[in-house]
Amino acid sequence: MALTTQVMTDEQRKSVALEYLKAFDNGGTTSTGASILDLFAEDAQVYFPKWGLANGRDQIGRLFADVGGTIRSIRHDYATFNWVFSGGDTVVAEGTSHGEHRDGPWRAGVPDWGAGRWCDVFEIRDWLIQRVFIYLDPDYAGKDTARYPWLARRTGAT
Template identity: 45%
Template sequence: MTPSSSFAPSAEDHKAVAVDYFKRLDTGRDLLDLFDEEAYVCFPKHVPARGIEEVRRLFTDIGALFTSIVHEIPYLNYITEGEFLVVEGFTHGVLADGTAWHAGQSLGGRFCNVFQIRDGKIHRLFIYLDPDYGDADTERFPWLRS
């Protein structure tokens, strides 16, 4: 490698950033240093966040929904392409109101995240999941009543 060439991170480097993100999220540790100052984050039913202060607010809002959350890291599926990493997996935990969920035992808890990681920082994160972890939205989805 010549001095002018840049280091190209591997898929394993990107996975390490994502795993660190999930571990910090699950343990309530600060995760903002994993994000670029101008990061863009989308979570369902929340205003998209751009920049570290809005990202902080988004995760504070989301964190208030839970007393615990666990991403089942050993069972994550990864797809990588350049700066992009797609992570699919399962969660379990307890909502702030005491409702427990466990993917595979309840309908909530399945997710897919799309990360764009550049220079070891998360530049873009789109979180795809059903935010109705407790299957409480029976008004719009009557099959949940049975």
């Protein structure tokens, strides 16, 4: 990990996090036409539920290829994000999304227990994402209901 060389404001960290989220909506391409991986430090970490921890850009690229290969389209709802700033390198973004997964569509709140609500915890230094842990339900299309009695009752899953 590199030593910190630039002091960043919360708004600057937020801009990096927004660029990352918008790159997902743009198929992994940033607003400058670069790869989403260019937003990460070489030794960055990313956690995604049911995938695990990716260490370094190569593994992060595999994680994004694996997960991204299941998503046909995604759109984050930027106007309703909640931002939490630590006063340090950590920025938390909470929001909603909608899109099309290979197993079907999703939209936050439809149904209320389904996918689309998420929270990302970022660590950003020197204009690069050092760490992002993604917290969401990876069952985008809401097919995994039989294992949860309360959902099985609602959906008729067996």
